[in-house]
Amino acid sequence: MLLSTEVVMPAMSAISSKRPSTSFFRRLLLAVLFLAALAVAPLGRAQTPPQQQPKQPQPAQPQPDQAAPDSGGPGADSGVIALPKKKDIPDDTPPPAPAAPKVKIPEGMGNVSLRIEVPEVTVDVGVLLEKTHQFVPGLKPSNFRVYEDGVQQKVSGFKRVEAPITALLLCEFAANSYTFIYDMRNAAFAFANQLRPQDYVAMMTFDMHTQIVSDFTQDKRQLQEAINSLIIPGFRETNLFDALYEGLDRLERIEGRKYIVLIASGRDTFSKLTLDKILKKVKASQDVTIFTVSTGGAMRAMTEGRGGMMGSMRDMDYLQADNEMKTFASMTGGVSYFPRFAGEMPDIFQQINQNIRSKYELVYRPSNAKQDGTYRKLRVELVDDEGHPLTIQDEKHKPLKYDIITRDGYKAKQEVE
Numbered sequence: 001m002l003l004s005t006e007v008v009m010p011a012m013s014a015i016s017s018k019r020p021s022t023s024f025f026r027r028l029l030l031a032v033l034f035l036a037a038l039a040v041a042p043l044g045r046a047q048t049p050p051q052q053q054p055k056q057p058q059p060a061q062p063q064p065d066q067a068a069p070d071s072g073g074p075g076a077d078s079g080v081i082a083l084p085k086k087k088d089i090p091d092d093t094p095p096p097a098p099a100a101p102k103v104k105i106p107e108g109m110g111n112v113s114l115r116i117e118v119p120e121v122t123v124d125v126g127v128l129l130e131k132t133h134q135f136v137p138g139l140k141p142s143n144f145r146v147y148e149d150g151v152q153q154k155v156s157g158f159k160r161v162e163a164p165i166t167a168l169l170l171c172e173f174a175a176n177s178y179t180f181i182y183d184m185r186n187a188a189f190a191f192a193n194q195l196r197p198q199d200y201v202a203m204m205t206f207d208m209h210t211q212i213v214s215d216f217t218q219d220k221r222q223l224q225e226a227i228n229s230l231i232i233p234g235f236r237e238t239n240l241f242d243a244l245y246e247g248l249d250r251l252e253r254i255e256g257r258k259y260i261v262l263i264a265s266g267r268d269t270f271s272k273l274t275l276d277k278i279l280k281k282v283k284a285s286q287d288v289t290i291f292t293v294s295t296g297g298a299m300r301a302m303t304e305g306r307g308g309m310m311g312s313m314r315d316m317d318y319l320q321a322d323n324e325m326k327t328f329a330s331m332t333g334g335v336s337y338f339p340r341f342a343g344e345m346p347d348i349f350q351q352i353n354q355n356i357r358s359k360y361e362l363v364y365r366p367s368n369a370k371q372d373g374t375y376r377k378l379r380v381e382l383v384d385d386e387g388h389p390l391t392i393q394d395e396k397h398k399p400l401k402y403d404i405i406t407r408d409g410y411k412a413k414q415e416v417e
Helices: 001-017 022-049 178-195 220-228 240-251 274-282 297-303 306-330 341-357
Strands: 121-129 144-148 149-152 155-161 166-172 200-206 211-217 258-263 289-295 359-364 373-381 402-405 409-411
Touching: 001 166, 022 211, 121 144, 121 341, 144 155, 144 166, 149 373, 155 341, 166 178, 166 240, 178 220, 178 258, 178 297, 178 341, 178 402, 200 220, 211 240, 211 289, 240 274, 258 306, 274 306, 274 409, 289 306, 289 341, 341 359
Parallel strands: 166 200, 166 258, 258 289
Antiparallel strands: 121 359, 121 402, 144 149, 144 373, 155 359, 200 211, 373 409
């Protein structure tokens, strides 16, 4: 300010003494501009923003692996996130179970399904009157009790079956005596006459060898022609065990219920198999029922008891043959017949036909579910609503005896290792 006063004062004195010159005005203008610059300088320094310092390179921060929320929240990192403090886990707490491994199906392999077989047993039961061999209808599931190895089983399925049959007619055709051939032909014709159009039947004969006379067919006339062709046999030997084994082996390839009608004297003279082996095969057979019809009854009745060594041996042979025929039938749930006259044949095969077509089918799951290949004994009983043995009466309220026809047992499946 002193500088400004000193400059202005000489100027003012000079004005009063003489006329202002051009240099004077220039000096005055410079002085005004200098004063104005001094006055404006502090205000300019206050309003001018500070010069920005060059930014230092910041280290790159990882982007949060989060997608922007749908509600419109911030999409970038919002800074430090406060996490709740974890609870202290006691040391005695067991560790969590590991996650189940994920099984991947190899490339090129389709979907694989697992099948678990639950043992299930089907038992065919025939209930026949002892005197007339008539089928007893009208029984209920509660009337049946099934025992496996002495343990009662729970029946889960029940129905009465009457369906077409699949049967093998197995006939003895050997050069022994024409009486046996005559009885065999009559029995075979009686069986063929009982067939229905939907039935499948094959015929096989045996002496020392087996021969398929007619394959499975529904044509009754073809079966009758096959029977008519049996005129002259080849050998005297009767290999019953070998023929029955082959017949069972052939039927095992056919699904469903099958039957064997065995028409023979029952004597085995030259088989390779023993009785024990054929009985083992019969026990192991599945869904096969054997009906036996003995031949030569009239001749045996006339020759029995004549005495002598040969006569006694012959009688023993036939008694043993009858026992074998009964065993084959009883083990598989069939019936054995021992006719003496040709007139009995139609009634016998009518009973067989009725027995085959009319049965009660029981289904249960055994309490012993082991698949160990063992033989299980079966027993079926009939009871009334109170659990007492069932009583059947005729029209005059007289009790009637009845027979329960079923398998002696079955062989459990062998588990595959």
